[in-house]
Amino acid sequence: MPTPFSRNLLALAVISAPAAALAQEQSLNELVIIGDDASASALPGSAHVVTSEDLETMKYTDIHKAVREVPGVYLKEEDGYGLRPNIGIRGSGSGRSSKITLMEDSVMIAPAPYSAPAAYYSPTFGRMNGIEVLKGPDLLRYGPYTVGGAINLRSTPIPSSEAGHVTAEVSENAGKRIHSWYGNSTDNAAFMIETFQEETNGFKELQQSSRDTGFEKQDYVAKARFNSDASAEVYHQLDLKFQYSEELSNETYLGLTDDDFQRNPNKRYFLSQLDNMDNRHNGYSARHLVELTEDLSLTTTLYRNEFKRNWYKGNFNSLIKAANNGDQTAYNQLQGEEPFGPFTLTNGAREYLSQGIEVKADYGLSLAGMRHDITVGARVHEDEADRFQPKDRYQQVISNGRPAFEFIEQIAPTGGDNRIDEAEALNLFLADRIAINPDLSVTALLRYEDIETSQTRWSTTQRTSTSETETASNDTSEVLPGLGATYRLSPTITLIGGVHRGMAPAGSGGTNVEPELSTNFEAGARYYDGALRAEAIAFFSDYENTVRNCSIANPCNVGNQAIDSGTVSEGESEIQGLELLAAYEFTLLNGLTAPVQATWTYTDAEVTKDSDDGSVLKGDNLADLPENVAAVRAGLRDGDLWDAYINISYVDETCSDNSCDRSGTDNTFRKTDDYTVVDLSGSYALNPSSRVYAKVDNVLDDQEIVSRSPHGARPNLPRTAYVGISVDF
Known part of the structure; x- marks a missing residue:
């Protein structure tokens, strides 16, 4: 967010700058939560910006591949393409990105962030222009999830003058991708239209079937801007945005047995043929x-x-467990070699x-010789998730030596399959960034969240008052303070530190369920000297109540029972770690440059007090949280003529549940593998406006068990080659 001081600088430039350029600058300022690297370095906490130039080096369309270069971020792969990301920050939990604040252009984008926080939708990453990852006390400006961090995806901005772009790409497995946009700006109006189209047949092989395992995705965006003259006494600007997307993917919750994974990680069982x-x-x-005024602005x-979805799928976790334990009949049924059923598909x-x-107001003033940049904000929000999920019953039969499905009946939805989760929320925040002197800045923050959630279930499809079978409601009110500081120790070294109260509200479905609360500390230093940039930040979070959002994709274990909805408490816990980043651009002979960046995150986390129900014990680990995550990106560039990059990422093994490191526990099917992925890319400029490129993801073809949920061992993307061309006009 621009400070009044920065807006004063803009105002001084109005005489020489066209109104269209000023409007473009204002639009970009309102769509970001950090800004550029210089803005990130001024924040009293950890903040990272993945720019459009960074994204262009590897041309990723999977958000997992892009954010793994940011320290403090963890991910759990599921389908190999990042269709439904699982991202966590500083131990917050990665399941369906339900414990982070996910935004597009600074607007919350999860389908129902309060009532049903599991983010089954994520914006199409291939059309994004940048990523911002914010941690530390400045999180209190956003929310509702202020424990670990926030991710803001920047969409393609409206160009400052007439311009357009097209990228066309083909890849293995019949992959195709097109991304194009066109826009223009005048002094008082601007527009942009954009589309992103992607499809592939997928990399998995569905047994005894000709059906592919890929996806088709289409995304369309339209933006418009109207603004007053730059010289107007009171400047007004209106930005409008519309987005539509649709996806059809033959994805499943069914993974593999460990033995099958070792033989062929890209295999998929016939029993999952109908899933999509x-x-x-x-x-x-x-x-x-x-x-x-020059010092006061208001943004509304x-x-x-x-969001509408239908994930048509079966739950065959019991067959996977039985087959892993040597049950040959269960294995044959997964393969489609023996009759099975009746079974249900939801x-x-x-x-x-x-x-x-x-509504947000920014005000700047000088008081007692100190500069204050004050932001006051309020948000009134409501969301809901309406589930109406009938179940189809099938029988797997063997006919002429081949498997087939016979439809039996449809079961009307009741209870958990026929319900509405609702939430209403009011939140307020106040932030005051105080420049005490040229070297020391302190930011004081205060956030208030008032949340009411409810869930209603019905026993009949008519949803009458007499058919209500269960209701639940929950009220949460929390005041969350924070304090952060930056101190410029020298022209190249800045010290940072902060503490804040974090919260992750419980979703609907329970009564008197406490939110996740934590006290979070961080301290570190940043170094910047031209071509060299480095950062080291230590963090510590003390959780009074660790909460896990349960879903079929990320079930919670309570005793010997897997819970796939609602929220459970996992006791008190502590998470501590260290985030390191170093980047340097070497200058070589003949004008060649070699940019290098390395990041590493170390995390140590454990439960410090038993949960109330005894399912989580003191000393247990936290699920899906790797101890070490590292990434190195190195390139070689000849100006704008050509470039070549290598990206190496490493993720440690993780526990799939809290109990996998308990004494005497059999971890055979409780841990993922550690894995290293090497990606290569290169591009060459045909002329100033056209560029060809090629890339290979996972060039070493190293596939490991990167996830065990939902329902079995899952691989990362195998070696996949791409070629494409991009044209600016």
Whole structure:
């Protein structure tokens, strides 16, 4: 967010700058939560920006591959393409990214962030222009998840003058991708239209079937901007955005047995043949900015997101467990070699709605010889998740030596399959960044969250008051303070430190369920000297109540029972770690440069007090949390003529549940593998506006068990080659 001081600098430049350029600058400022690297270095906490130039080096369309270069971020792969990301920050838990604040252009983008936080939708990453990852006390400006961190995805901005772009790509497994946009700006109006299209047949081989295991995705965006003259006494700007996307993917919750994984990690069982995801997303936003004075501005944002999905899938976890333990009949049934059933496939039909209004005022003043940049904000929000999920019963039969499915009946939805989760939330925040002297800045923050959630279930499809079988409601009110500071020790070294109260609210489905609360500390130093940039930050989080959001994809273990909905408490815990980053650009002979960046995150976490139900014990680990995550990216560039990059990432083994490191526990099927992935890319400029490129993901073809949920061992993407061309016009 721009400070009043930075806006004063902009105002001084109005005489020589066209109004279109000023409006473009204002639009970009309101869509970001950090800004550029210089803005990140001024924050009283950990903040990282992955720029459009960074994204262009490897041309990733999977958000997992891009964020693994950011220290303090953890991920759990699931489908190999990042269709439904599982991202955590500083031990917050990665399941369905349900414990982080996920935004697009600074607007919350999860389908129902309060009532049903599991993010089954994530914006199409291939059309993004940058990523911002924010941790530390400045999180209190956003929320609702202020324990680990926030991720803001920057979409393609409206160009400052007439411009367009097209990228076309083909890849193995019949992969195709097109990304194009066109826009223009004048002094008082601007627009942009954009589309992203991607499809592939997938890399998995469905046994005894000709059906592919890939996906098709289409995404469309339209933006418009209207603004007053730059010389107007009171400057107004209105930004409008509309987005629509749809996806059809033949994805499944069914993984593999360990023995089959070792033989062929890309195999997929016949029993998952009918599984698929079908979803659609509509997003609308309107943002109005008014500069009332040189020191006072007001921003109002209205937003609405609608998401519909049907994940048609079976739950065959019991067969996987039995087959892993040597049950030959269960294994044959997975393979489609023996009859099985009756069994059910769930029409996972859900409709999500998330909408609200945000108002934010920025004011700058000098008081007692110190500069204050004050931001006051308020948001009124509501969301809901409507589940109406009938179940189809099938029988697997063997006919002429081949498997087939016979439909038996459809079961009307009741209880957990026929319910509405709802939430209403009011949050307020106050932030004051105080420049005490040229070297020392202190930021004081205060956030208030008031949340009401409810869940209603019905026993009949009519949903009458007499058919209500269960209701639940929960109220949460929390005041969350924070304090951060930066001190410039020398022209190249800045010290940072901060403490804040973090919260992750419980989703609907329970009564008197306490939110996850933690006290979070961080301290470190940043170094910047031209071509060299380095950062070291230690963090510590003391959780009073560790909460896990349960889903079929990320079930919670309570006793010997797997819970796939609601929220459970996992006791008190402590998470501590160290984040390191170093980047340097070497200058070589003949104008060649070699940029290098390395990151490493070390994390130590454990439960410090038993949970109330005794399912989690003191000394237990936290699930899906690797001890070490590292990444190195190195390149060689000849100006804008050509470039070549290598990206190496490493993820440690992780425990799939809390009990895997207990004494006497058999960890055979409780841990993932550690794995290293090496990616290569290169590009060459045909002319100033056209560029060809080629890349290979996982060039060593190292596939390991990167996840055991949902329902069996899952691999990362195998070696995959791509070629493409991009044209600017």
